[in-house]
Amino acid sequence: xxxxxxxxxxxxxxxxxxxxxxxxxxxxxxxxxxxxxxxxxxxxxxxxxxxxxxxxxxxxxxxxxxxxxxxxxxxxxxxxxxxxxxxxxxxxxxxxxxxxxxxxxxxxxxxxxxxxxxxxxxxxxxxxxxxxxxxxxxxxxxxxxxxxxxxxxxxxxxxxxxxxxxxxxxxxxxxxxxxxxxxxxxxxxxxxxxxxxxxxxxxxxxxxxxxxxxxxxxxxxxxxxxxxxxxxxxxxxxxxxxxxxxxxxxxxxxxxxxxxxxxxxxxxxxxxxxxxxxxxxxxxxxxxxxxxxxxxxxxxxxxxxxxxxxxxxxxxxxxxxxxxxxxxxxxxxxxxxxxxxxxxxxxxxxxxxxxxxxxxxxxxxxxxxxxxxxxxxxxxxxxxxxxxxxxxxxxxxxxxxxxxxxxxxxxxxxxxxxxxxxxxxxxxxxxxxxxxxxxxxxxxxxxxxxxxxxxxxxxxxxxxxxxxxxxxxxxxxxxxxxxxxxxxxxxxxxxxxxxxxxxxxxxxxxxxxxxxxxxxxxxxxxxxxxxxxxxxxxxxxxxxxxxxxxxxxxxxxxxxxxxxxxxxxxxxxxxxxxxxxxxxxxxxxxxxxxxxxxxxxxxxxxxxxxxxxxxxxxxxxxxxxxxxxxxxxxxxxxxxxxxxxxxxxxxxxxxxxxxxxxxxxxxxxxxxxxxxxxxxxxxxxxxxxxxxxxxxxxxxxxxxxxxxxxxxxxxxxxxxxxxxxxxxxxxxxxxxxxxxxxxxxxxxxxxxxxxxxxxxxxxxxxxxxxxxxxxxxxxxxxxxxxxxxxxxxxxxxxxxxxxxxxxxxxxxx
Numbered sequence: 001x002x003x004x005x006x007x008x009x010x011x012x013x014x015x016x017x018x019x020x021x022x023x024x025x026x027x028x029x030x031x032x033x034x035x036x037x038x039x040x041x042x043x044x045x046x047x048x049x050x051x052x053x054x055x056x057x058x059x060x061x062x063x064x065x066x067x068x069x070x071x072x073x074x075x076x077x078x079x080x081x082x083x084x085x086x087x088x089x090x091x092x093x094x095x096x097x098x099x100x101x102x103x104x105x106x107x108x109x110x111x112x113x114x115x116x117x118x119x120x121x122x123x124x125x126x127x128x129x130x131x132x133x134x135x136x137x138x139x140x141x142x143x144x145x146x147x148x149x150x151x152x153x154x155x156x157x158x159x160x161x162x163x164x165x166x167x168x169x170x171x172x173x174x175x176x177x178x179x180x181x182x183x184x185x186x187x188x189x190x191x192x193x194x195x196x197x198x199x200x201x202x203x204x205x206x207x208x209x210x211x212x213x214x215x216x217x218x219x220x221x222x223x224x225x226x227x228x229x230x231x232x233x234x235x236x237x238x239x240x241x242x243x244x245x246x247x248x249x250x251x252x253x254x255x256x257x258x259x260x261x262x263x264x265x266x267x268x269x270x271x272x273x274x275x276x277x278x279x280x281x282x283x284x285x286x287x288x289x290x291x292x293x294x295x296x297x298x299x300x301x302x303x304x305x306x307x308x309x310x311x312x313x314x315x316x317x318x319x320x321x322x323x324x325x326x327x328x329x330x331x332x333x334x335x336x337x338x339x340x341x342x343x344x345x346x347x348x349x350x351x352x353x354x355x356x357x358x359x360x361x362x363x364x365x366x367x368x369x370x371x372x373x374x375x376x377x378x379x380x381x382x383x384x385x386x387x388x389x390x391x392x393x394x395x396x397x398x399x400x401x402x403x404x405x406x407x408x409x410x411x412x413x414x415x416x417x418x419x420x421x422x423x424x425x426x427x428x429x430x431x432x433x434x435x436x437x438x439x440x441x442x443x444x445x446x447x448x449x450x451x452x453x454x455x456x457x458x459x460x461x462x463x464x465x466x467x468x469x470x471x472x473x474x475x476x477x478x479x480x481x482x483x484x485x486x487x488x489x490x491x492x493x494x495x496x497x498x499x500x501x502x503x504x505x506x507x508x509x510x511x512x513x514x515x516x517x518x519x520x521x522x523x524x525x526x527x528x529x530x531x532x533x534x535x536x537x538x539x540x541x542x543x544x545x546x547x548x549x550x551x552x553x554x555x556x557x558x559x560x561x562x563x564x565x566x567x568x569x570x571x572x573x574x575x576x577x578x579x580x581x582x583x584x585x586x587x588x589x590x591x592x593x594x595x596x597x598x599x600x601x602x603x604x605x606x607x608x609x610x611x612x613x614x615x616x617x618x619x620x621x622x623x624x625x626x627x628x629x630x631x632x633x634x635x636x637x638x639x640x641x642x643x644x645x646x647x648x649x650x651x652x653x654x655x656x657x658x659x660x661x662x663x664x665x666x667x668x669x670x671x672x673x674x675x676x677x678x679x680x681x682x683x684x685x686x687x688x689x690x691x692x693x694x695x696x697x698x699x700x701x702x703x704x705x706x707x708x709x710x711x712x713x714x715x716x717x718x719x720x721x722x723x724x725x726x727x728x729x730x731x732x733x734x735x736x737x738x739x740x741x742x743x744x745x746x747x748x749x750x751x752x753x754x755x756x757x758x759x760x761x762x763x764x765x766x767x768x769x770x771x772x773x774x775x776x777x778x779x780x781x782x783x784x785x786x787x788x789x790x791x792x793x794x795x796x797x798x799x800x801x802x803x804x805x806x807x808x809x810x811x812x813x
Contacts, residue, residue: 010102012112014084020685021073021657022114024084026061028068032086032094036061036068038418038447042089044068048082048111050075050417051410054337055432057417058085058405071657074412074685077118078337079186083110091402091446105184106177113183123193124186124340130155131192134182137206139226141218149223150178150207151231152191157204159232166203166239166351167227169219169263170343171210171248173270178209181343184336190344201351204233215251216258237290241350243267245339246305250274253294253312257283261290267346269297270334272308279319287321293349294323297342301371301389302333302431310367327364330387330434373431376424380454388434388468392421394443395453399426401445406430408441408466413655414691418444436471438478440464440540440690460535465542476549476698477542485548486510488538493583496575497567504534505580506563507588508547512716513560514805515589517792522596522705523584524561525620526697527572529603529627534565537697541602541690546698554710554736554773556701560590572608573616594646598704600624602693606661607632610668613650617643623650624700626693627661631668640675649703650679653696655686702738709743709768709795709802710736716793716806718780723813730761730777733804735795737768744797748776750806752791757781758806760793778806786812 016023024046028034033042038060050072051057061068061084081104086094095110105111117125132154141147157165170187172178181187187207194200206227210218219242228235242263244252249271256266257277279287287294294316298309306328316323326345332338345361360366374383374391383391398404405418421428440463443450455464467478479485487509495503513521526543528536537543543563550556564580566572576599585592599620601609606625611632613623617639635643650672654661662683672679682699686692711733718728737743746765750758761777768774778793789808794801 010100012098012101012114014098014101015112015114019073021071022075022116024061024070024072025064026068026084026098028063028066030096030099031061031068031084032096033088035086036063038087043087045085045087045418046070046082047085048080049335049337050080050082051419051432052435053433054332054335055410055419057410057419059411059415059417072411072415075116076412077116077121079121079124079184079340080114080116081105081108081111081184082114083108083112087447106179107175115186123344124189125193126189127192127196130196132188132195133157134188137226137230139222141222147209148178149209149227150182151227152188152205152207153231154191154195154200154202154204156202157232161232164232164234164239166201166241167231167233168203168205168265168347168350169223169240169242170205170207171215171219171242171244171251172207173244173246173248174212176209176245178207180336181207185340185343187343190340191347194344194348199348203351204231205347210248210251212247216254219251219255220259220262237261238264238292239351241265241267241293243269243343243346244271245269246271246334249305256287256291256294260286264291265293265295265346265350266291267295267297267342267350268309268312269339269342269346270299270303270305270309271296271312272305273312273315279315279321281320284319284321294321295326295346295349296323297326297329297338297346298367299329299333299335299338300331300387300434301373301385302433303338304334306333306367307370310370313367324358325360325367327360328367329361329364331363376427376429381452382466384468388436388470389431390433390435390466390468391429391431393424393429394421394427396426397453398428398443398445401428403446404428405444406432406441407444407449408439408463409689409691410439410441413657413685413687414689415657415687416689433468436468437473437475438542439466441466458535458539460533461539463540465539474694477545477694478549479545480548480552484511484552486544486551487513488544490535491583491587493579496579497570500567503565503575505565506534506538507584508538508544508561508563509588510551510558510560511548512558512805513589514790514792516790517589517803517805519803520589520591520596522557522559522598523588523590524559524598524600524701524704525576525580525584526561526563526624527599527601527605527608528563528565529601529605530569534563537563541694541697543694543697546694547701550698550701554734555738557705557710559705560584560588569604571611572605573612576612577616577619594619595621595648596705598622598624600626600651600697600700602626602696603629603688613643613647614639614671618646621646621648622700622704623647624696624704625650625652625665625668626696626700627654627658627688628664628668629660630664631671634671635675635677640677643672644675644677647677650677651696651700651703652679652681653692653699654683655688655692656683657686658688658692661688709746709797709800710738711793711795711802711804716778716804718806718808720809720811722811723786725782725810727782728780728808730779731806733776733778733793734773735765735768735776735802736773737770740770742770743768743800746795746797746800749794749796750791751794754789755791757784757789757808758791765795780808784808784810786810
């Protein structure tokens with residue numbers, strides 16, 4: 001009996017959207033734990049495929065009045081599935097749902113689904129009009145009674161057409177329901193779009209669950225006859241195709257081997273060969289004769305059938321069976337994100353005699369070697385493979401823990417998700433990916449934060465650093481080559497904080513820092529936030545990498561950056577003015593001129609930065625105020641004119657979810673504007689966290705200190721050479737114009753006591769257009785006796801000047 005398929009379930013009323021964010025608002029009274037949040041103890045959270053690359057992750061539903069609420073965004077277009085979970089005081093978890101919402105996923109009745117539209121997923125969105133019809137077909141399944149399949153018929157389906165329609169049968173995996181092809185696979189939308197674009201043969205598609213025990217009889221003796229009895233379809237193998245996922249894929253391959261010709265096309269999605277079939281030469285010949293298409297699909301190394309798919313293809317190759325391979329999908333593993341694309345590809349191929357492309361889908365890669373995960377106990381830091389897959393594994397110290405997760409800035413905008421680990425023996429382990437760029441993370445064991453015991457780089461913060469190369473997500477946070485990186489020193493000084501006679505600070509100096517340079521370096525004093533420390537900017541915020549990259553690109557002036565600390569919620573002005581600045585000036589070759597001094601900070605450090613501006617105007621010329629919680633005062637008619645006279649820029653930066661900071665900045669901006677102080681304000685998607693603050697620092701640094709010209713050093717240090725050395729290759733210096741106007745003609749000269757020991761390739765440079773570059777080559781004299789030789793290259797124009805140190809050390813023969 002054919003009947004209309006059930007309508008889509010009523011949506012989750014706890015989910016809503018505003019702008020780029022999706023909000024999940026749950027009445028606290030419904031939460032089984034009666035508690036919000038997901039830290040130590042009881043709480044509430046949302047978990048689903050919301051992590052990077054669709055990783056299953058959780059976000060806390062934090063207290064908001066009488067509700068528990070989370071926001072996620074911006075969400076990449078696609079289909080998400082999620083559930084609400086209440087961690088209880090004993091660390092057990094209770095799943096709960098909105099009682100007013102229907103069941104979205106038959107095999108996971110507590111799951112909700114959320115489709116986020118976008119151009120990149122238009123192929124699985126609803127068509128505007130004219131889609132096919134999804135129906136249920138009931139049939140008798142032997143002694144077990146009535147079962148059903150879902151049937152998609154094309155928009156033009158005619159039960160009386162003279163030419164019957166071909167049929168594609170889709171088989172589910174173990175643990176799935178045949179309805180999952182629609183509920184999570186969006187089969188109707190995919191087929192509707194293929195049909196509308198002319199990329200689908202005029203055919204029917206049947207979604208079925210043949211079970212595990214006697215799938216052959218269920219399909220061939222029950223499902224196929226039921227379909228052929230109810231619809232106008234072809235009744236021979238050349239008009240049938242079959243594909244499946246996992247177990248269903250194995251069953252589809254099984255039909256090719258047990259009943260060659262019963263189906264003319266076979267699709268294996270994350271599949272494997274049946275173990276009880278030997279492919280003899282006569283069988284291989286029969287398969288090739290009766291099957292027009294066998295095509296394999298598999299996800300990345302997270303797909304449990306990764307090696308099994310390879311083994312199946314090797315077996316068919318050895319037996320002489322013809323097949324195609326779609327290539328490894330590098331983006332996802334054995335999940336619906338993979339299988340939807342597989343369905344889209346396979347459906348467009350079957351019953352299409354003109355289809356000639358039999359290679360990989362775009363961006364897919366070969367499967368040449370089996371995958372072997374890192375051996376248990378072999379990982380001392382997160383293991384990153386060549387494809388951006390990252391494996392985490394604990395030691396045995398948490399063998400008795402009830403749960404272990406990776407807390408980190410895994411969310412799209414840098415908010416904090418928790419990714420669960422699975423217990424393997426006495427260790428906890430997970431693999432995520434592919435990911436690229438920078439993340440900071442920590443373990444949480446039974447809800448309590450722990451530093452990675454194997455991390456010896458970050459020693460002052462509980463978070464650890466993870467940088468996965470090869471992508472474009474966070475390029476400024478990548479390490480530069482060793483010869484282009486600045487130095488980061490950790491120093492102690494006598495502080496002004498009561499009870500803390502000695503404090504530490506970090507200092508970054510550029511790679512060509514010269515303690516004897518005649519022109520002192522401008523200096524930035526950079527502060528952390530409450531609950532952080534002097535190392536937070538380098539150990540979590542990657543300040544050194546940001547400085548290294550911007551300097552290597554020629555986008556910032558040569559400068560020194562001092563990163564002090566402060567205890568608790570101290571006002572750091574007294575310590576900064578009476579201790580930090582004098583200490584830095586006595587230790588480094590930095591300027592005392594306020595026009596070459598800048599101050600910046602995040603959160604509580606931003607409050608202190610704004611306090612320095614309004615209470616001590618004229619001390620610094622530039623201020624970076626990142627996510628201030630509130631103002632530390634206001635300029636008045638006395639301090640305002642002083643601040644205006646000495647301030648070149650105030651850079652405000654915050655995340656859009658940080659309403660306190662956004663409001664504080666608005667008030668500060670109004671106050672500064674009253675006195676004509678130049679400001680710039682940037683609000684980006686993000687929370688009160690480092691994903692916002694490293695962007696703020698990256699925005700602020702190029703704005704401070706005059707650097708219309710910068711020199712990108714391609715190796716101005718000739719290094720050590722022995723006496724009698726052969727002539728040395730010239731060193732290249734790249735001059736960049738970072739201003740918005742052309743420079744005019746520039747002079748090039750050498751200065752310093754050893755200027756006569758070097759030469760430059762030209763004494764003038766033609767005008768450099770805005771944003772463009774020019775090269776100079778510096779040559780060292782040959783035959784110099786033992787000694788250290790230093791000079792300075794000076795490039796200057798009417799109102800521009802930039803220098804770069806050159807050095808050569810000749811050692812005794």
